[in-house]
Amino acid sequence: MLHLRRKLPYRPTERMNVVSYPIRDIVMEAKREEAKGKKMIYLNIGDPPLYGFESFKVIAQRVKSALDENYKGYAPSEGDEELREKVAKIEKCKPDDIFVVAGLTEGIDFFFHSFIGFGEKVLLPNPAYSLYLSKAKQFEGDTVFYRHDSNGQIDIANLSKKVEGAKAMVIINPNNPLGSVYSEKNLAEVVKLCAQYDVPIFYDGSYDQLIFDGKLIDFRKIAKGKVPFIYGSSLSKVFNNPGARIGWVAFHGEKWEEVKNAFFLLCNQRLSVNWEYQKAAAAAITDPSYPDYIADIRKKLIERRDAFMRVATNLPLSFPVPGGAFYAFIKINSSKWKKDIDFVRAALKQGVVFVPGSGFGRQEDGVYFRTTFLPEPEIIEEAFKKIERIL
Template sequence: MSSFVIKPAIRTENITYAVRDIVVLASEVAKTGREMLYLNIGDPNQFDWEPPKHLIEATYDAMKKNLNGYSPSSGIKQAIDAIAIEAERKGIKNVQDIFVTTGASEAIEICLTALVNDGENVLTPTPGYPLYTAIQSKLQTIENPYYLDENNGWQPDINDIKKKINSKTRAIILINPNNPTGSNFSKETLQEIVDLAKEHNLVIFADEIYDKLLMDGKKHVSIASLDSEVPMVTFGGLSKNYMVPGFRIGWGIVSGNREVLKNYIEAINKILRARLCANHPAQYGIAPSLLGDQSHLEIAMKKLTRRRDLTVEAMNSIPGISCVSPEGAFYAFPKIDNIKSDNDWCSKLIKETGVVVVPGSGFGQVPGTNHFRIVFLPPENILEKAYKAISEFHLKYMNELK
């Protein structure tokens, strides 16, 4: 064999995905026989959560009827119609296109790919889901992070957004409710973002995959409901609200001025046609999910609220750690004071305790701050055990720094 080495594409150099990358270390620690407590991946099915039975039955029936071939590229009609009803419920007007994808992740990647050229940029929330920066690295676009304000319940910092807009900015991304902070954006904040998009001719990408998972009686405002002319793509899916992340079923709802959007919509559909279709039988679960019995959500929110409260109380009781209470999703993003590196802290936590959390640097954060993300999906007994271990570890870690 020659010494020839295949050189990977430059576009892959900056692709990182902290949620999965941390698993490499966790797997090594698990091999030593240590008990592992996983608080790192937002997968309800790993714990005591199940999807609605009518979703599963509809998908199974489709497979039994041999609806196992290709579907139309944009998705089956009954799914599109159900998503259109959901868009109307959310108050989204002037809908121009709807398409079903392999998870919301594919919808996001397709819409970014169809919009952004080399050298252009997209305003991306920080902290935010690392998928967005991974896609932008692949597309070789310029990163343009804007900050969420921890002192204001992790709402987008409007002044920071204003400073970051430049002549090469094409769009602004919102994750609402937010991953990793669990914040739910106010109507006033969203309206300010709409006004900025109007002023600077930006497309708004609204990732609303957690829009039904809200605590304390909070309501979700879809940003597309606030303006019918600004070009927006609203992303949703079955993964989180309906607890089937492995089905990989998501969608995009394009709304706004038709003339402004028509060429962009055709570009999106070119990519949709080229990749054939999303999982066909799983699409038959969309209409029963959106239009059927929603009682699983009430049960889910009671469980999540208890686990959220347990999480926030535990984190805020640890000297040197503070945690803004999340209002939605199933994540908390505690802050660690007086350390140099959350990567070092999280790595040592995994090695010494088996508790797996994700360092805040994997989601982006204000320079000079350190955080970690907790997924509070596990049952209370697992969370209590993990939080006790975190508390004891942090005391020891800080003593060793002295």
């Protein structure tokens, strides 16, 4: 008997049943197609350097000099002092309110770990960046989705029915996967509701510099003094350096002391984040050439968004016009496809990799998929020509 048992493969724990990341999970299937000799266009992941977007140069320069200065040991768990001070200045709060994390990914993990308990209600946008769905399940929160209107704005009437009793609300702006940008007015209405019901906000500002048609939106100004919130960002999308794995969260408002202590413990437990890249982040976020750099990136993204619009609007597809970030969340306007995964697999056979819409929450009213429009216009065109025949 003992002998037989030894032959059985080891099994992961039950906890693993809720861990998923659909944005990368689909890649395994794509690689199998590639192994058969098929050329693949990867439109599944928002990884700007993969598509030729140059990272902000100051980062690599400062990483090199920081290594020469011997920033090779463990950094302070909560983050490099210089970086925390600089982020605090931008956030208009104290260095003690800032935690440096290994990409905002870790900040999101720490937020759910420290703040969302068993059965506690957490309001997520539908659709939402997949990681939030997975983390809410992992920490056994009760996910309640809030809706968007046809312009991709938060549907306030819908939210007002759901906000009461929530432990927290997550806002992603610009939104991944929708690509929509919530207006100041829309956000002010959300803040008012959250303040009324004492619901703090986790504001994911990963794409906050990537707004195309108008001025940037500063959520801090809208929410400060009205509702407690956490503002998160990173080097990944607005500095085009996701490989740095550096992000930060800023706690705003009076009520966070105990949660900040919990963050401290979580930071201690994983020792530290790459010190040389923290030094680079400190240099990057205050560098005077950044506004010109990011203005160029915005211009390039607008060109690519427009190229995407030119091809996609001629097909039986509908979506809110992306006003920021680099994604579109697309509904298929034909009855041919009943399940998003079937469509995504058919697209794979054509050589194009998308993410099924259900990876961002269950879509009740049809079949959806997400694309990025980061690649060069010719590649976007080629990809959408390929899927034209299966729509």
